[in-house]
Amino acid sequence: MTTGDLFASEPPRNLLPLDGEALLLRDVMPISDADRAFDRLVSGIVWQQEIAKMMGREIAVPRLTAWYGDVAYRYSGVYHPASPFPKIIVPLRQLAEDKAGATFNTVLLNHYRDGRDSVSWHADDEDVLGENPVIASLSFGEERRFHFRHKETGDRVSVDLPHNSLLIMRGATQHHWHHQIPKTARQIGPRVNLTFRHTVPEGGIRNR
Numbered sequence: 679m680t681t682g683d684l685f686a687s688e689p690p691r692n693l694l695p696l697d698g699e700a701l702l703l704r705d706v707m708p709i710s711d712a713d714r715a716f717d718r719l720v721s722g723i724v725w726q727q728e729i730a731k732m733m734g735r736e737i738a739v740p741r742l743t744a745w746y747g748d749v750a751y752r753y754s755g756v757y758h759p760a761s762p763f764p765k766i767i768v769p770l771r772q773l774a775e776d777k778a779g780a781t782f783n784t785v786l787l788n789h790y791r792d793g794r795d796s797v798s799w800h801a802d803d804e805d806v807l808g809e810n811p812v813i814a815s816l817s818f819g820e821e822r823r824f825h826f827r828h829k830e831t832g833d834r835v836s837v838d839l840p841h842n843s844l845l846i847m848r849g850a851t852q853h854h855w856h857h858q859i860p861k862t863a864r865q866i867g868p869r870v871n872l873t874f875r876h877t878v879p880e881g882g883i884r885n886r
């Protein structure tokens with residue numbers, strides 16, 4: 679039996695001790711497909727440098743991002759028109775849908791260029807994601823550590839997200855837990871992450 683078979687035969691366990699569900703699926707596609715997807719995403723996606731306003735100052739978000747969706751949506755007052763999924767992302771969405779048993783109409787991509795890039799504590803709890811969103815998060819490239827912190831109890835859970843893995847968050851997770859990817863002083867390479875979501879379209883009509 680190969681290591682891959684061993685992982686595949688073990689049902690993923692819930693990483694969270696209470697108030698939500700987080701499952702890490704490893705080796706979700708043939709490794710050659712994962713390697714190719716990583717290269718194509720790094721070079722083929724038009725990555726944006728977003729600027730955030732923090733206490734009156736403009737700060738570059740410490741990672742590159744991109745967004746695609748079948749539907750338009752409004753987030754923090756900013757209108758995002760529908761923007762069709764690039765060809766490279768279509769099979770990745772299908773995989774995420776099959777593994778998560780849910781449908782997704784939007785994707786947020788993150789490109790962490792090195793250990794100085796990060797995402798700070800937040801929950802994916804915007805109204806447009808609905809009550810208990812299923813979020814499926816694909817990782818390619820450098821392994822990064824992902825932290826959960828319970829909003830009330832302060833409980834912490836950490837998990838390393840390897841190349842070719844899928845983290846599924848669902849149930850009450852976003853109500854009760856924040857998550858982050860901290861910076862690291864280690865000399866590391868780039869990582870690409872795709873978080874698939876189901877967003878209620880602007881105007882409130884679900885058409886997927």
Ligand SMILES: O=C(O)CCC(=O)C(=O)O
Nearest residue numbers: 786788797802815871873
């Ligand atoms: O890069 C990751 O694994 C997490 C990204 C994230 O939390 C987000 O985009 O909301």
Ligand SMILES: [Fe+2]
Nearest residue numbers: 800801802857
């Ligand atoms: Fe998130």
